[in-house]
Amino acid sequence: MQTASILLDCRNSLGEGPVWDHKAGELMWVDYNEGLVCCFHLTSKKYSATKIAETVMVAIPTSSNNLIVAVNKRICIYDPEKKELIKEVIIQENKPDNRLNDGKCDANNRLWIGTMNNSAENGEGALYKINADLSYEKMDVAFTLPNGIAWDKQNKKMFVVDSMMKKIFCYDFDLEKGVISNKSVLIDTAGEKGLPDGMAIDEEDNLWVAFWQGGCVVRYKTKTGKVLDRIKTPADIPSSCCFGGEALDTLFITSSRKYDTIENIRKFPMSGGVFTVKPGVKGMITNFFNEG
Secondary structure: OEEOEEEEOOOOOEEEEEEEEOOOOEEEEEEHHHOEEEEEEOOOOOEEEEEOOOOOOEEEEEOOOOEEEEEOOEEEEEEOOOOEEEEEEEOOOOOOOEEEEEEEEOOOOOEEEEEEEOOOOOOOEEEEEEOOOOOEEEEEEEEOOEEEEEEOOOOOEEEEEEOOOOEEEEEEEEOOOOEEEEEEEEEEOOOOOOEEEEEEEEOOOOEEEEEEOOOEEEEEOOOOOOEEEEEEOOOOOEEEEEEEOOOOOEEEEEEEOOOOOHHHHHHOOOOOOEEEEOOOOOEOOOOOEOOO
16 A cells, blocks of 8 residues: 655645646645635646635636636636636525535536535535536535546546545436436445545546545545555545646645644644655546636
8 A cells, every 4th residue: 555745735724626737737726714726836846825715615727727716605717817706606506504615627628516515414415517608507416515526538427426425426427418317326435434525537447535534545446336546645634636747647635634633633744735646547637617
């Protein structure tokens, strides 16, 4: 079993949503509680953290060199040159205690994102699709804490984590129409320590899932649900992961410090950092958002 090493001791309150920006050659992620969009250039080692709101859950590059971000109930376009939010839409659910959570873009550059109740009440969340013009559609319901999202290489399957249910769901996916169907439980992670959180998929169509309070990232075979590999992390709360680097052969792992115990932070002083490991398999290129 490999152990990830520290890339950046940034001590995020809640590092989340890592994406590899292949155009800029840098890793991007958010610190949710601090409202920060963080970037680390792999070659120059330059690190930046820009506050864009009180909280931010998702930040993904767009086709217009902006970012699409999730801020509480709002999907926004952020202009990094002007350093301001220039467009927004509020996801109307008639659920005042709900907010947006994790999200990813599909191969046709639409954003898929989940909502959850702030107290993670059972079944109050949903899954949405955001189009280029920021119009949105509710695609599924009855989630509790929707988290990691991924698609297989052929774009025939879509995978979604529900952390509180401790399940990874699988859908049939129609890329052209942007619709999902035939939901099923692919993996029940009840036997694992911690909760499944953010995830990535490799070029062999196997999932890498970060386990909140589990201290590891687990690789699952998507056809069988079998555990193939496990990466230990120097933090008890790894939150998400993505593949990146020039060859897409590096797994980057974000983590949380705020939600850990004092005892664990003494044991893992780099909690809240970003970790890295070369797991022996490559990932797939990050899909950006098509900004209409």
